[in-house]
Amino acid sequence: MPVDETDEQSAGISPTILFRALSDELRLIALLLIRHKNELCVCELTDAFEVSQPKVSRHLAILRDYGLVTAERRGQWVYYSINASLPMWVIRVLDETAAHNEALIQSPLARLRALAEHPAPKCP
Secondary structure, three states: OOOOHHHOOOOOOOHHHHHHHOOOHHHHHHHHHHHHHOOEEHHHHHHHHOOOHHHHHHHHHHHHHOOOEEEEEEOOEEEEEEOOOOOHHHHHHHHHHHHHOOHHHHHHHHHHHHHHHOOOOOOO
16 A cells, blocks of 8 residues: 555655554564565565565565665565665664564564575575
8 A cells, every 4th residue: 555645744655654563463573574684685585584485575565665764676576675765764763663672573583594594595
């Protein structure tokens, strides 16, 4: 669902938009993982969540449509990072959420670390 201009505040995102985007656990954890790693590819998130690529892509598209992440295509892969133009209050919400809920990303982060140690990673 794209960001509706009537819901936006002057900073670009309203609390309603932010919490709507983060209301799904996969989207919340994906955003926290991207924040933690600075950038992640769809294939990495697919492995981290042990779910299908279409499911991960659908949730990432929602985060992108809400303006929380940006996407960069590199060959066949799409890499996602936190939108650098997010208002500071949004960054603080993400920082506080991550600081007080480390268990949320513990398992997917462990799978990402295992993927990094794998001799033949799926993403270049």
